[in-house]
Amino acid sequence: MEITIHRLSQEEPFHLRATNDFGNTVDIDGAPDIGGNNQGMRPMQLLLTSMGTCSAMDIIHLLRKQRQDLRDIKISVKGDRVDTHPRIFTDVHLHFDLYGTLEAAKVERAVSLSVEKYCTAIRMVEKVAKVTYDYSIHS
Secondary structure, three states: OOOEEEEOOOOOOOOEEEEOOOOOEEEEOOOHHHOOOOOOEOHHHHHHHHHHHHHHHHHHHHHHHOOOEEEEEEEEEEEEEOOOOOOOEEEEEEEEEEEEEOOHHHHHHHHHHHHHHHOHHHHHHOOOOEEEEEEEEEO
């Protein structure tokens, strides 16, 4: 796995683009108070995004294997950070909203397996931050 990152222009010094092996891209930018222009996600936002999307993929996969009718999934990921540098996360909370005709026990198993065992991004962050989660099922 390799990611390449390059700056898009000298006029916008913090506007960067990351590209993966397949040519997919994501834009990253800094906050205006350091000279960014909000042209992309910030690095720590990407970390939270990685946690949520990694877990979502696990849950979708697990529920498919259990033949559950998952019609949609939405994830909210909130992170609290320390005020001094390095501004690491101290707490991260994931909330999953799952939509469809779903058996509660199967949802509980899929969500807990993802958050507590399978999601690599969460496994890494939990080394420095408390990670909690909950979920809601919507018919």
